[in-house]
Amino acid sequence: MKKVNILLILIAIISFSGYASDSTNIKKDRYNKSLRFFYQAGKVLPTNDFLKGDNKSGKPIDYFQSFSLQYGIETDGRKLWQQLYGYPTWGFAFYTVNFFNLDELGTPSAIYTFINAPIIKRFNRWSINYEVGFGLTYNWKPFDLKTNPYQYAIGSYNTASLMPD
Template sequence: MLGSADLPEGIDEVFGGSIEIGWQATGSNRYDALLGYPAFGFGFLTYGFPQTGILGKPNAFYLFLNAPFKRWNKFSLNYILRLGMSYNWEPSDPVANPSHLALGSYRNLYISAGAEGQYLIGEQLSASFGVKFAHFSNGQSSLPNAGMNLLTPHIGIKYDFNGGDRPKYIKYPKPEFTEKGMVYYVTLGNGIRQIFFTPDSTTATLLPKQGVSYPVYNISMGAQYQFGWTGKLGGGVDFIYWGAYNPDIELGQGNVVQAVEYPFSDYLQLGIFISYEFVLNNISIIAQPGYRVIRKEYKGMPTDFYQHLGLKYHVHNLIIGVGIRAVNFGQAEYIEWSLGYRIRKPKK
């Protein structure tokens, strides 16, 4: 983390620990073998920053997936994915905590990825060692949102509660995918984008760097072709209500600071996107780069090219999703929560 007046050399020390409870795939469904018999479950982590107390002592609950790049007799090289929600941050505050310049919220989304080696040292015990990259963000729902990035080595011990009865990790021939076809879907998403304002002569009652929250709604309609067990490719359109159009503030009735209102049509935008979806049974990871083709321009507006990275869970044909909408491949606009429905049309 960059330095401040109180910490001119910045923050470069962090320690933490985690505990996880999970399940080892045994080959009970086709995806077990396709993904190399992964482990999945949930966990809890905690971090500390010994150089300062301005960041708080954050914790997080998360879901995890560990799957092998390559597996040998007693050793495997794995990739690791984590997604969850963190809390107990000490948020930035212009009065109470002005030295914290990264995050303006008590709760923040937690995303982590990395690689590790795992070595079996007994029938029920194995050791792991590797490196993880972690990112914390509130998706611009509360400012500031510079984000927090941590790159840390890790070591761990894993215990098998199944008495050493491990799956045989049989590498079956990849089965033919017979369900190729189109998938049509519609989702309704919502998020909050916060913008800072500096007080002037007409808004002197505004606190320094006070944020105003604007709603964002998005209706996505798309079509994808599922070409294999783990992949879908397609595209679609985004119908966007951009509540943060030309953000400005004014004094309303009773000298209350409020957002300036514009005609409804000024808030409307249309985007088009291409989509790739990595399928893990009922869970999918989606990546959707898009471009705003219709919108009313204003000073300081974000770029037309935008990105959407998210997670979807399917309950039959119902879609439950969460993702980050961003620009410039890293500047979050907002966190989007969504619900939707899909219709599958298998190829005849």
């Protein structure tokens, strides 16, 4: 009976020690993720006659508003490139803009990837960052000689988009 008790105690000790781990060697399994929503409104620079008012409505296109939704993944330095770029956030985003001229411009939207990284980082308190995105813009109303003759700036339903910030 004594041998059985000693054997049970040894089995219990061995099984409990199998679950022990070094707390300094714990790895994070996942990166921090974020979901960000942006709203922008502003003035359109009148760079051509169409924007200045030479369009179907006869009014200048001088105001816009846009919305974007970004899904970001914050890096933690596990890889060398993350350390070299100052622990950037990267991810995927959706963007849509309204120029208040649906008949001639449409409602352009974009799907793009982005990276946001610090240029200057001081003592983990503040930083100056840059952000750049690249993707595909769709839903434009392109130039058409019969149906959209004034809008000569955009010639395609889909365009590439470069978004520096």
